Structure formats: C-alpha cells, structure tokens
Amino acid sequence: MEVVAIINQKGGVGKSTTAHALGAGLHRKGKEVLFIDLDPQGNLSYALRLEQGNRALKSIYEPLVDNSPDRVQIFFQEILCGQAIASSPKLTGADNILTDVGKEYRLREVFERYGIRRWADYVIIDTPPALGILTINALTAATRVIIPTQADIFSIQGIGQLYSTIDVVKRYTNPALVVDGILLTRYSARSILTRDMTEMIEETALQLDARVYNARIREGVAIKEAQAKRQDIFSYAPTSNAAMDYAAFVEEFLEGVESDGR
DSSP: EEEEEEEEEESSHHHHHHHHHHHHHHHHHOOOOOEEOOTTTOOOHTTOOOOSSTSSOOOOOHHOOOOOOOGGTTOOOEEEEEEEEEEOGGGGGGGHHSTTGGGGGGHHHHHHHHHGGGGGGHHHHHHHSSSSSHHHHHHHOSSSEEEEEOSSHHHHHHHHHHHHHHHHHHHHEEEEEEEEEEEEEEEEOOOOHHHHHHHHHHHHHHHTOOOOOEEEEEEEEHHHHHHTTTOOOOHTTTHHOOOOHHHHHHHHHHHHHHHHHH
C-alpha cells in the first residue's frame, strides 16, 4: 500500500484539487483508493460529496482523538472513485488536543486498527495549509509526499521550510518517507517570470534530492467549474487541458512508483 500525502503549507496551490485528481486517476486504472481529508476546511470532502456533520458517519477526527475500538463502517463512505473519510471543523483544535506521547502516530494507528492495508492500494491524504500535528501525522503515516506548488518566489521559500519539517520526520518518526516530487500547478508557459521561477524551483529540488514532475498543470476554467460541480476533472471535462495535464501526472507518478520497487 502506498500512502501519499499531498502537502504544502501555502494555501491556494491546488492541493485538494491534486489530491482529488490523483485519486480519481488511480481509480480509473483499477486501483483501490481511499481518500482521507485532514484539512479542517474540508475542501476535498466537499468535492467528493461526503456527508459531514452526520453523527452516524463520523469523520477522521473521531478515530484520531479516540483510541477505543469502533465499527469500521461509521468512518468510511463509498464514493464514485473509491472510499473516503471526511474532514471535520473540529480538526482545527487538533494541536491542542493531541498532546500525549506518540501523538505523531495516531493516523498510522488508524490504518492498523481498521485493516486499511489489507484492501487499499493507495491512500491519498489531503493536509491543511500548516505544519502542525495533522501534517506531522500525515508525514509519519505516508510512504510518499507530493508537493503541489506555483512557480513564484514565495513558493520557493515555502518548499525550503517544508523540507526542514520533512527532515525532522524522517529523522524521528518515519525514516522511509520519500519525497516523490514537486508538481507545478496554475502553470503558464507563456510567462517569462513563470519560466524563470520554474528554473529556480528545479534548482531547489535538485539541492533537496527531489524531482519536479515533467507534467505541468495549466491554469484553466475547467478546474474551477469541476470544483463547483463537485466532480473530478476527468469526469467533468475529459478533453480539457487540466484533465490531460493531470492524466500525464498520474502516469508519471505511477511510473515512478513501479520503478522504485520498494
């Protein structure tokens, strides 16, 4: 099972969109996919049409904060492209609630407690735009990290900060963690500034022993329309630039996983 954390502490870079598209693309290739929305804003939960606020369908908050056994079916929701566990606004208090020893391992314990490794090929985790305990849990549970980012100077600074956090996680809680790559989103090849910033990001990635995916996700109205319709980009606009770009990204990601051979 591959556990893929989609991470960037900077908001508005297409993190939830990338999580949705990656999971949908993998499902289209016959993979068993589980989405987990760790972001209190719940953007991925909204896009996946997950029920929230229903006591009979608890969110990821409950198994994270409560170690007592419970029934699997109250957490998982069946969706068109696999299964999912919804977010909850209560996750905003996670840093104040998860303070005990071993708090970094709570999400990993959820995988073991509910036997997720027995059936899921891929777990896609959408994380909040912050480097708090929820992101640390995602990194501790993950096998791979994908960093969606825009080609701008603030994103370059953010990547450096993010890597510092990843290094700490690899040192103390998850030495096997791999940064799979950096994905450029909202990309405009015609912009000279974008091209210059892309070169800087590639240089930064090289210094950090990571790759920048060859696939670039171009800016386009189809992405926003798909979000509004609460559909993945492949279902909503299969011939759009965004769908073709994300399809190329999914192929590139899978090639890397298969060549890794871990």
